[in-house]
Amino acid sequence: xxxxxxxxxxxxxxxxxxxxxxxxxxxxxxxxxxxxxxxxxxxxxxxxxxxxxxxxxxxxxxxxxxxxxxxxxxxxxxxxxxxxxxxxxxxxxxxxxxxxxxxxxxxxxxxxxxxxxxxxxx
Amino acid sequence: xxxxxxxxxxxxxxxxxxxxxxxxxxxxxxxxxxxxxxxxxxxxxxxxxxxxxxxxxxxxxxxxxxxxxxxxxxxxxxxxxxxxxxxxxxxxxxxxxxxxxxxxxxxxxxxxxxxxxxxxxx
DNA sequence: CGGCATCCGCTTCGATACTG
DNA sequence: CAGTATCGAAGCGGATGCCG
Numbered sequence: 034x035x036x037x038x039x040x041x042x043x044x045x046x047x048x049x050x051x052x053x054x055x056x057x058x059x060x061x062x063x064x065x066x067x068x069x070x071x072x073x074x075x076x077x078x079x080x081x082x083x084x085x086x087x088x089x090x091x092x093x094x095x096x097x098x099x100x101x102x103x104x105x106x107x108x109x110x111x112x113x114x115x116x117x118x119x120x121x122x123x124x125x126x127x128x129x130x131x132x133x134x135x136x137x138x139x140x141x142x143x144x145x146x147x148x149x150x151x152x153x154x155x
Numbered sequence: 156x157x158x159x160x161x162x163x164x165x166x167x168x169x170x171x172x173x174x175x176x177x178x179x180x181x182x183x184x185x186x187x188x189x190x191x192x193x194x195x196x197x198x199x200x201x202x203x204x205x206x207x208x209x210x211x212x213x214x215x216x217x218x219x220x221x222x223x224x225x226x227x228x229x230x231x232x233x234x235x236x237x238x239x240x241x242x243x244x245x246x247x248x249x250x251x252x253x254x255x256x257x258x259x260x261x262x263x264x265x266x267x268x269x270x271x272x273x274x275x276x277x
Numbered sequence: 278c279g280g281c282a283t284c285c286g287c288t289t290c291g292a293t294a295c296t297g
Numbered sequence: 298c299a300g301t302a303t304c305g306a307a308g309c310g311g312a313t314g315c316c317g
Contacts, residue, residue: 042204045187047262048255049180056178058171058290065167074299082164085291090300100268111298112297121264128254133170135250140169142243146222180310196279207311212280233278234317 054099059084059092061129064118067102068126071117101125176221181206181214183251186240189224190248193239223247 055061059081066072066080078089093116096102101122107113118126177183181203188194188202200211215238218224223244229235240248 045184045255047258048183048187048251050262051254051258052174052178052183052251053180056174058175061170061174062167065170086300087292087302088290091290098269098272099265100272106299109298110297112300114299121261121268124261125257128250128257129170129174131253132173132250133167135247136169136173139243139246140172143221146243147220150220150222208280209282209312210310213310228279231278232317234280236279 054095055125055129057092059088060096061133063089063092064096064101064122064126064129065133067116067118067122071105071115074114074116077116096122176217177247177251179214181210182218183255185211185214185218186223186244186248186251189238189240189244193227193237196236196238199238218244 055064062081062084063077066077072080074089074093078084078086081089084092093102093104097104100119103117103119105115105117107115177186184203184206185199188199194202196211196215200206200208203211206214215224215226219226222241225239225241227237227239229237
């Protein structure tokens, strides 16, 4: 074998689970935006763009549960809630960022492959 | 800013798309198994374990379309079909493997965070 | 052996309306 | 401002049966 990839069952299952966790429609967008520092709910909503309140709430609750973000409530009127990446959240951003860079570099190759595939069976 | 993460909108969208593509239930498992070399349909099915015919077909078609795997048909009786990772597929395995290693190392931290979160609001 | 067609339940996501 | 509650559409994924 020329390239050694960790493709044993155990590892693959771990990847699969984390990818499904992080592979929903909004999670990485939210985590990505929070990478720049703490943000308020609607601030985050505007930054991400196109996300409904429901989905932002759901996404943030999930991230909070898994220990990727912290939620700080200021009991003021009007209320203010700050979300911030935890240490774990920042660490997650490293491999996710690497995957993101790969994605950015190779979107054209994927698009080309798609065009070819769709074309040959048109 | 202490840590420089690429969290601009463009990059995040790219990550999001590729993660949704690869973040379905079976894709990484299949790609992972194919990392060891070409495999036949039912061989792959057995190796992955728990996947239905339909989902394996769907997953493989998607991977083929995006240029991650090749499909080679031997017109014999009974038919034989080999699937193999392309160069692009092997390259994808690198950042995905990194994320996988991260996942393997940090599952305990996530589980602990979950237990704590679920416990405090029981 | 390696599919495709069909049905069907579950989850995901969005839109809308209401609350503290 | 930052949610919660409810509804409905769409898509994913499993089970089954048929085919070349």
